[in-house]
Amino acid sequence: TYSYMRSKKKSTVIGPTCTQGGHNPLPLSGICPQSNETFIFPGMHDVPSGQAPIHRWAPWFTVEWIFYYISDPTNIPPYFPVPKGNYTCTHGRTYYDDTTSQGRCMREVYDQRCIPIFFSDVLSINNNYSCDFLNVGATKTAYLILHDDRPKDAPECCIIGQPFHPPPRNFSDNLYIKKASTIEVK
Template sequence: MNASLFKQLLLAASLLSASQTLWAETYPDNVYFNMGVHNDRGCDAKTNNCIAKRKPGEPADPLYPATWVSDWIMYRVTANYVKNPPPYSSPPSTLKPADYTVSRGTSYYDNDYVPADKDGTGAMMEHYEKYCLPIFPIKDNNYTCSFVSLGNKAYFLTYPEDRPKDMPACCMFSPMNHPPRRDFIKHLPYSAARSQHLDGSVQAYALEIPVQPSPILFGYAFYKKASSDGPGQPAYQHPQSFYFSGDESVANAPIVSQNYLNWRTEKPNPAKTWDQVAKMCPANPPDCQLFTPPPSLKNGARPQWNQLLPPSP
């Protein structure tokens, strides 16, 4: 990270810290700061509404299609990631097979979906097959899970074939965690250095939030060259990967990269996606305990993504 960007993020963190008391009065504990990607917590005039400033000569921001479906391969990188940061090829050419583990999943997206309760717009489901998202202080992530955002509300689902003990079938992840908007990339700084990866074929973005003991990474890459999904369909910049910090201390996931494949502008089937919430969730699902798991699941380590706000002075 260059010095200028670090200073900007440090300033943003200071502003967020100064506003923390007000936020505590405005937002419940399960509304997480995420630089404007999933909600507007911490985003106001002082932080430029969490919109990253673009420099002259930097490329125009790509957009998500209005609807899409994509499979992906998830690489949990456990070694040699400091000298070889993402974005990665698939499989990662800068790493050895011993440096990562592999799992799979699928993402579904509909920008125009309106939930039955009319609370917000948009829908997204990220389905992790046999290995759940390793950002929580849970040691064993060998189970299938799904995150489903319907409008503003986000739910976490697990399945009977491999559901961990003490986990419900459905819980409320957050009451304010809408899907990324089509222009979500405006919230992430452009990274010229990371855009040199993969022989310069990608347009990469990365936010590194300066917290202790190490910065938290949230990054995304699109292919530079626009391409079409098929004959007669418009060309656009396809996403290449989503990369981020996981739980390092016990889940052993310092860096995680979801590399997309078979991306298509397809409208998701509600029966396989959004309708699962009504089938699996009670009318008022309990709040999730993923960041503060019960004793049978927790590892005692400090979680990351729910503690992005610096403590009050």
């Protein structure tokens, strides 16, 4: 065990506690605690009751991406070719497979900076290290895999969530948007 990864509290969560049904069960209320109640779920309303869910992702895929970290909440998309103002970024890949006999599996690779979702202990100081997330469908377990550039005292691997699963292919049905949100194309 890694005693320095534990919080002083009796029980603590290292990773995100609510992911709108993307990685863990959607709360009975249909919305995560501390979420703004002015949000709606656009995808939930376009499938008639009794109809099978619409799968918006392919059964398996690999995608390469660039993730921008922007601390200024007024700096909103579109970003072309890159965000204005201060930002950092990382390159990475997502491997997704919903065709295995072991259930849905997913691996995310962050090459330069880990996604900043850790709010306590050793990993919260900064996100200037590479990391992988491995979501194993059969065990409903999410692992964080750290590499040689990990923070001092951080383990090479730890469980960050259980139950925790790769997003279902129709997970975007549970994402929320502000009611007043609009997308303007110029």
